Amino acid sequence: MATIADVARAAGVSPSTVSYVLSGRRPISPATRARVERSIAAMGYRPHAGARALASRRSNVLALVAPLRTDINVPVIMRFVTSVVTTARSYDHDVLLLTKDEGADGLTRVAGGAMVDALIVMDIEADDARVPVLRGLRQPAVLIGLPDRPAGISCVDLDFAATGYTAVQHLAEHGHRAVALVGPPAGVYQRGTSYATRLRAGFDDAVAHLGLRRAARPCDPTFDGVAACIRQLEAELPETTAFVVHNELALAPVLEILRASGRRVPEDTSVVAICPEDVALGLPVRLTSIDIPAHDVGALAVEMAIHLLERRHGAQTRLLAPALTERDSCADRIG
Amino acid sequence: MATIADVARAAGVSPSTVSYVLSGRRPISPATRARVERSIAAMGYRPHAGARALASRRSNVLALVAPLRTDINVPVIMRFVTSVVTTARSYDHDVLLLTKDEGADGLTRVAGGAMVDALIVMDIEADDARVPVLRGLRQPAVLIGLPDRPAGISCVDLDFAATGYTAVQHLAEHGHRAVALVGPPAGVYQRGTSYATRLRAGFDDAVAHLGLRRAARPCDPTFDGVAACIRQLEAELPETTAFVVHNELALAPVLEILRASGRRVPEDTSVVAICPEDVALGLPVRLTSIDIPAHDVGALAVEMAIHLLERRHGAQTRLLAPALTERDSCADRIG
DNA sequence: TTGAAAGCGATACCAA
DNA sequence: TTGGTATCGCTTTCAA
Numbered sequence: 219m220a221t222i223a224d225v226a227r228a229a230g231v232s233p234s235t236v237s238y239v240l241s242g243r244r245p246i247s248p249a250t251r252a253r254v255e256r257s258i259a260a261m262g263y264r265p266h267a268g269a270r271a272l273a274s275r276r277s278n279v280l281a282l283v284a285p286l287r288t289d290i291n292v293p294v295i296m297r298f299v300t301s302v303v304t305t306a307r308s309y310d311h312d313v314l315l316l317t318k319d320e321g322a323d324g325l326t327r328v329a330g331g332a333m334v335d336a337l338i339v340m341d342i343e344a345d346d347a348r349v350p351v352l353r354g355l356r357q358p359a360v361l362i363g364l365p366d367r368p369a370g371i372s373c374v375d376l377d378f379a380a381t382g383y384t385a386v387q388h389l390a391e392h393g394h395r396a397v398a399l400v401g402p403p404a405g406v407y408q409r410g411t412s413y414a415t416r417l418r419a420g421f422d423d424a425v426a427h428l429g430l431r432r433a434a435r436p437c438d439p440t441f442d443g444v445a446a447c448i449r450q451l452e453a454e455l456p457e458t459t460a461f462v463v464h465n466e467l468a469l470a471p472v473l474e475i476l477r478a479s480g481r482r483v484p485e486d487t488s489v490v491a492i493c494p495e496d497v498a499l500g501l502p503v504r505l506t507s508i509d510i511p512a513h514d515v516g517a518l519a520v521e522m523a524i525h526l527l528e529r530r531h532g533a534q535t536r537l538l539a540p541a542l543t544e545r546d547s548c549a550d551r552i553g
Numbered sequence: 554m555a556t557i558a559d560v561a562r563a564a565g566v567s568p569s570t571v572s573y574v575l576s577g578r579r580p581i582s583p584a585t586r587a588r589v590e591r592s593i594a595a596m597g598y599r600p601h602a603g604a605r606a607l608a609s610r611r612s613n614v615l616a617l618v619a620p621l622r623t624d625i626n627v628p629v630i631m632r633f634v635t636s637v638v639t640t641a642r643s644y645d646h647d648v649l650l651l652t653k654d655e656g657a658d659g660l661t662r663v664a665g666g667a668m669v670d671a672l673i674v675m676d677i678e679a680d681d682a683r684v685p686v687l688r689g690l691r692q693p694a695v696l697i698g699l700p701d702r703p704a705g706i707s708c709v710d711l712d713f714a715a716t717g718y719t720a721v722q723h724l725a726e727h728g729h730r731a732v733a734l735v736g737p738p739a740g741v742y743q744r745g746t747s748y749a750t751r752l753r754a755g756f757d758d759a760v761a762h763l764g765l766r767r768a769a770r771p772c773d774p775t776f777d778g779v780a781a782c783i784r785q786l787e788a789e790l791p792e793t794t795a796f797v798v799h800n801e802l803a804l805a806p807v808l809e810i811l812r813a814s815g816r817r818v819p820e821d822t823s824v825v826a827i828c829p830e831d832v833a834l835g836l837p838v839r840l841t842s843i844d845i846p847a848h849d850v851g852a853l854a855v856e857m858a859i860h861l862l863e864r865r866h867g868a869q870t871r872l873l874a875p876a877l878t879e880r881d882s883c884a885d886r887i888g
Numbered sequence: 889t890t891g892a893a894a895g896c897g898a899t900a901c902c903a904a
Numbered sequence: 905t906t907g908g909t910a911t912c913g914c915t916t917t918c919a920a
Binding site for chain 1: 889890891892893895896897898
């Protein structure tokens with residue numbers, strides 16, 4: 219493989235000049251630049267990433283820790299990952315993918331070995347053991363999610379509390395007085411994954427402030443699981459006229475079960491979903507929904523990481539405001 | 554950060570001894586080893602990945618190129634990714650994730666810069682422009698999928714031709730004489746993604762050999778898309794009594810549409826799915842299915858890459874035999 | 889505007 | 905069984 223010295227020789231300049239042509243960190247005369255660039259192209263030269271990382275103390279790689287489980291919410295995860303990878307590339311970084319299962323050790327491994335310049339960590343739990351570890355690292359970190367004590371670490375996420383509030387408010391404005399929440403699977407709550415509890419808190423707040431009645435349950439995203447969930451919700455609150463569904467995989471079964479039991483959406487029962495837009499559009503009824511802006515959140519996470527690296531700012535928390543889109547699953551409650 | 558020299562000094566040995574303790578590439582006396590390991594632990598020493606890559610000509614990173622689009626087949630992709638990442642870790646490698654959108658340039662970039670020791674590439678098209686590029690790289694590559702001309706490159710995949718054949722054969726054994734194929738979205742065929750055409754070929758082979766009639770169509774995985782697809786299939790072959798569905802996202806709509814039009818599964822209409830096991834189990838009817846063994850394929854791809862690196866063998870193609878699991882969506886055709 | 893050379897932090901060869 | 909050290913390929917400071 220050609221090295222920087224080979225290129226320099228071929229161009230009749232010193233290695234440092236080649237380096238500066240590549241980095242643009244000092245002015246180069248047009249003539250020299252042209253000769254160097256021609257040699258680079260002719261030899262198909264690529265800087266050795268390891269050598270570069272060693273000398274510059276920058277790997278140009280971001281770590282992304284994703285919950286690679288098959289049991290939940292896969293399409294949304296994939297959207298975050300896609301957004302992070304493509305945005306990272308636009309900042310000249312690559313992405314090293316770790317699973318959440320590696321836990322804190324994985325973080326110290328890739329950070330300690332200087333494999334990565336910064337870390338982006340998804341699926342943050344309320345009392346996440348990884349947060350103190352991240353605080354101790356040399357590299358900056360951005361959390362996608364919100365732990366109980368985010369001090370000193372950057373976070374970015376949808377504002378799930380506002381999302382829960384907004385969903386209920388919308389239903390209240392349509393005259394609904396009794397609303398039921400179909401939540402994520404029980405495991406999500408048990409792990410303390412904070413988006414679930416935050417949404418629930420906003421939901422409860424709105425119910426209280428607006429003087430409604432409510433029922434709320436976690437929900438397994440299988441057909442039987444959804445059926446059981448709805449049965450329990452209606453046993454608890456028989457006058458329910460609207461559902462807030464915060465569980466992407468449960469959406470199709472919810473619609474199917476309502477239909478099978480003779481309740482039309484939206485004429486008899488209203489539904490507000492919290493899910494990505496294309497999911498809301500891909501079901502038999504076009505769902506009124508609050509988007510999970512995975513693309514924006516992922517891109518913002520990368521930008522924050524890059525800015526942290528450039529010391530453009532310190533740790534900060536950014537919660538994106540929810541946006542509700544009215545479609546065909548919500549109607550006025552008559553009478 | 555502590556370096557190997559710091560550790561050596563603290564342990565009263567030379568840097569090379571520390572290196573050999575870490576790599577196990579030469580015998581070390583128990584006493585020395587203990588002292589070194591104690592220093593390593595005490596100082597929290599981690600070898601610098603870049604320095605190591607520079608000196609050893611090994612990054613211990615695998616590139617994984619995945620189709621990070623949101624429009625198709627997301628959960629299966631995620632399974633491949635998960636399997637590759639976890640298996641790579643078991644061979645002491647990390648995974649750099651690239652999107653298919655980066656194309657051949659992405660491959661030459663990470664390979665040319667020696668960021669990775671080997672590449673694993675998903676979603677291979679019949680005449681994939683990346684294959685000749687991979688052939689020219691210094692690093693070995695493993696394709697998940699099967700191009701038209703795989704010479705010189707390792708491939709691993711489910712045997713989709715055998716899968717299509719098996720699905721039809723199973724239906725024929727149950728007395729079905731007219732079968733319809735609900736395929737992947739048209740885009741998948743247009744891109745020439747080979748699994749789609751290979752399955753289709755096996756499907757057609759079986760139909761011919763067993764003397765059946767058939768219709769086959771691509772299918773958009775939205776509710777409306779599936780409805781249109783089924784309508785067209787039945788217009789083309791009104792006597793259809795069974796569906797082979799090679800489109801994960803279409804499964805729920807297919808069942809719903811059949812049910813809505815008064816056809817019971819399996820009493821009136823049989824369905825064989827090609828999909829991951831948990832998808833087959835998560836629908837209102839437990840589906841008779843042929844598993845897409847994403848976990849096995851991903852793990853095998855990593856193992857092949859590692860063996861290629863160790864020069865344990867040369868390029869080879871491995872197609873995994875399909876396994877059909879009978880569940881509740883297939884019944885004998887009476888009369 | 890450019891060059892020379894000192895690191896960066898490992899590995900692995902050559903000696904002992 | 906261990907040590908010394910050249911080497912990997914680049915960045916960046918210091919000089920010119």
